[in-house]
Structures are given as structure tokens and as C-alpha cells.
Amino acid sequence: MGLFRIKHNEFEQAFSMERFDTEHVNEWISVDRLQEQAWIDRYEYESYLVNHVISNNPNTKNILEIGSGPGILSQKILAHYPDLNYHLIDKPFAKKYFEEHQYKGTFFVKDLSNSFDKEGLLPKYDLVIMNDFLEHVYNPHAILKAVYELTDSNSNFFISNPNWRMAHQYVYRGLFDFDNFIYLLYTHHFQLDGFYGSQLKTPHYPKISSESLLPDENLTDWNHYMVFKHREV
Numbered sequence: 005m006g007l008f009r010i011k012h013n014e015f016e017q018a019f020s021m022e023r024f025d026t027e028h029v030n031e032w033i034s035v036d037r038l039q040e041q042a043w044i045d046r047y048e049y050e051s052y053l054v055n056h057v058i059s060n061n062p063n064t065k066n067i068l069e070i071g072s073g074p075g076i077l078s079q080k081i082l083a084h085y086p087d088l089n090y091h092l093i094d095k096p097f098a099k100k101y102f103e104e105h106q107y108k109g110t111f112f113v114k115d116l117s118n119s120f121d122k123e124g125l126l127p128k129y130d131l132v133i134m135n136d137f138l139e140h141v142y143n144p145h146a147i148l149k150a151v152y153e154l155t156d157s158n159s160n161f162f163i164s165n166p167n168w169r170m171a172h173q174y175v176y177r178g179l180f181d182f183d184n185f186i187y188l189l190y191t192h193h194f195q196l197d198g199f200y201g202s203q204l205k206t207p208h209y210p211k212i213s214s215e216s217l218l219p220d221e222n223l224t225d226w227n228h229y230m231v232f233k234h235r236e237v
């Protein structure tokens with residue numbers, strides 16, 4: 005019986021952690037990307053999707069955005085719905101930008117890499133938003149459990165799932181394949197209501213076995229923006 009070995013430099017190539025940022029406290033110390041047109045357009049599109057969810061659920065009053073970054077999306081949503089009570093959670097430099105720009109809303113600094121401390125938050129939110137966040141933390145279970153506790157059957161959970169084809173950073177890579185992600189949410193008592201595609205496209209790679217639910221026309225969407233409902237158990 006032979007022992008198969010993988011050369012060290014092959015690990016280095018396959019598992020580059022240069023962009024693996026969940027433990028970086030200095031994230032958002034550089035905010036240059038926020039000026040790029042592609043980012044401006046992306047936030048515009050995402051706010052349009054969230055506004056669509058809110059318009060379908062006119063009783064939406066309290067919103068929690070987890071891993072919000074400095075709050076660009078929140079300000080676009082608040083421009084459309086100024087009476088919302090909007091809470092945001094991210095790291096210290098994101099809050100610094102938020103405060104310097106005198107953004108509306110209430111910003112909480114929390115480290116969510118391993119756990120979710122609910123201190124200061126409301127007991128329930130009508131809408132929870134997670135835009136490109138869950139794949140960055142070590143303990144997605146702790147986050148999803150907390151979101152379940154912070155929502156009820158009238159709430160919506162808007163969560164983006166990055167397509168692996170755009171070579172994003174992940175702690176748990178296969179977990180975010182289309183079917184596996186819906187299954188992960190299902191095991192945490194969330195039912196998929198539907199999803200939106202993306203205006204940005206990835207390179208084309210063929211469908212893999214853990215994408216049986218993914219419509220062909222959405223294969224190269226940069227993100228799948230999913231809306232989940234709280235499933236009573």
C-alpha cells in the first residue's frame with residue numbers, strides 16, 4: 005500500500021490564504037474599491053433587490069445587516085425607505101468609515117468569526133441581510149442559529165451566496181455550492197422562497213453534481229441572492 009503525498013508548493017498554490025481576511029482587524033482601512041464604478045453599480049443593483057423584498061413585505065420596519073462593511077448598501081436602502089430602523093454589524097474600521105460619513109442607522113462592532121453575541125440588538129427583525137459575509141466566518145452555524153432566533157415566520161432573510169466560479173475566498177468551500185447552501189439553510193430551519201441572479205458574470209465552468217437545483221441560465225451569475233423564510237419546527 006503506497007502513501008500518496010502532495011508537494012508543499014502544490015498546497016501553497018491551491019490554498020493561497022493571501023485574501024483570507026476574517027481575522028484581519030484592519031479590513032476597510034483601505035476603502036479605494038468603493039470608488040470603482042463596478043462596486044458602485046453592484047451596490048446599486050443589490051439595493052434594488054432588497055428594495056424589491058421590502059416592497060413585497062410592506063410591514064418591514066426593523067432591519068439587521070450582518071457583515072455590512074461600512075454601510076454603503078444600507079444608505080441606498082434608507083434613501084428609498086427613510087423610516088426603517090436599520091442596524092449594522094461589522095468590524096471597527098467599517099464603523100469608522102460609517103461614522104465619518106455620518107451615515108444613518110445604528111452600527112455595532114462585533115467579532116462574529118466564531119460566535120454571535122446578541123447584546124444591544126432587538127429581539128426580532130423583519131429583515132436580515134447578509135451580503136457576501138457567511139463564507140468568511142469559522143462558525144456559520146452560530147450565525148445561522150442566531151439569525152433564526154432573531155427572526156420569526158413573518159421575517160425575510162436575504163443572503164448572497166457567491167458562485168465558486170468567481171474564485172472567492174471561503175473557509176468551507178463546498179458548503180457554498182448551490183444545493184449544499186440551500187441544504188445548509190434548510191438544516192437551520194430556513195426555507196428558500198426564491199433567488200435573484202446577478203448582473204455580474206463569472207467565467208463559464210460546467211455544472212457540478214452539487215448544483216442540481218441551479219437553473220442553467222444562472223450558472224455564471226456572480227452571486228445568487230437568496231430569500232429565505234423562517235421554517236417553523
Ligand SMILES: C[S@@+](CC[C@H](N)C(=O)[O-])C[C@H]1O[C@@H](n2cnc3c(N)ncnc32)[C@H](O)[C@@H]1O
Binds near residue numbers: 135
Ligand atoms: C466581502 S465583505 C462584504 C461587505 C459588505 N457586505 C459588502 O457587500 O460590501 C465581508 C464583510 O464581512 C466582515 N467580516 C468578516 N469577518 C468578520 C468577523 N469575524 N466579524 C465581523 N465581521 C466580519 C468584513 O469586515 C467585511 O465587511
